[in-house]
Amino acid sequence: MSSMFFGHYLLENGVIGREALLDAIEMQRRTNRSLPDIAVREGLLDQTKAEQIHAVFRVSNSSHEDLCISEGKLAANDVERLTRIQSAEWLRIGCALVKGGHLAETELATHLRTFNAIEATEQKTLDGDFNHLEESTIVRAITELTLRHVARMTGVPVKLQRIDPSDGALNHGFRRFAQKIVGDREFFVTVDLGDPLFSIAAKGMLGVEVDPAGDAARDAGCELINLIGGNACTRLEPEGFHLRPEPPFCPEPLQSTEPNGSSIRGRMAAGEDHFEINIFINPP
Amino acid sequence: MTPRTVMTIDDSAAILTIIAAYLEDSEFKVIASERDGRRAVEVFREIRPDIVLLDLIMPGQSGMETLSQILALDPDSCVVMVSSLGTEDAVHQCLSTGARSFLQKPFSRDAFIEFLRNLDDQPQNSRVGS
Incomplete structure (x- = not known):
């Protein structure tokens, strides 16, 4: 990753x-x-x-x-x-x-070397992000599933940029879909999609073009996070977590869903657009 | 061959749309789709479909409550729970309440139709994961 x-x-x-x-x-x-x-x-x-x-x-x-x-x-x-x-x-x-005349071959080789070196360093940082989080198993499982489902529905590859503990402050310009996970831990998973990805994800879910502002697209976004949440609970059961998702919902833009404090934000890139996943975990 | 009738109950219109698309040109016919558990029970009382596909996690009346009410109307009804949640607890609760089977989302069209075809052959209360 x-x-x-x-x-x-x-x-x-x-x-x-x-x-x-x-x-x-x-x-x-x-x-x-x-x-x-x-x-x-x-x-x-x-x-x-x-x-x-x-x-x-x-x-x-x-x-x-x-x-x-x-x-x-x-x-x-x-x-x-x-x-x-x-x-x-x-x-x-x-x-x-290079083929499109935007970059010389020599430039490509130079930048590729630098890029690969940075990637190797950042990969270590990402691994560290996971491993040092108290809830790293949950975060890793949900992140994996989010990557998989969003990539499948948008049809474009996605990569995790980083996971940051954050204060829950949210970005502008995203459509938010959230699900509360309850059980021996309680937390929220939210996925924030930028408008272009939101439309593509809705199409990926429904198989047809949908109005990004309409109920159908909203519904598709909710089902997307429902697939992530439900599969995450299933995936985590063998690791000793007893969790179940509540019905997904679509919070108002910029309204934090976590009642107090702890949150983990993952930033992801998907093609030209990007989205975020925020996993809010309250202290048990 | 007379198509077998199917009722789908899911709060997600996306899932209702996908299931209807999957069953087009098959031996199964969707005769009702409902997004609310309470309303679904009323419709079930009227139409008595061969198979009910019921979402587990729904706002308002839950899938479990809806399952119990449908079984109270017809204990022999064939209700399949459909959910993204496939934990042992969830599956056990549904099957012990009387669901015929359990199907975990997501699923492909071919796997879905094969699953419906095999419903009669499955032992009562079985689970199919994705």
């Missing part, structure tokens, strides 16, 4: 502008293909079956690779060959920037 995408690093350090990053991301979207799509191109799957796998992917916890096999669509050796093709063809963000 690393802290930042290379494209964000270049943007934040003034190496490229926002337009260049968007152009490169768009080039990636046009070029990079999912495994089922490559299977269609290689004549191993028909379009209908590929769409079925995409539909299942949106709501399951499995990878495209596993689904192609478990849904009986492809043999394991075909999936292995397709994965190699996908990997060879995959256009990484740095190469897309």
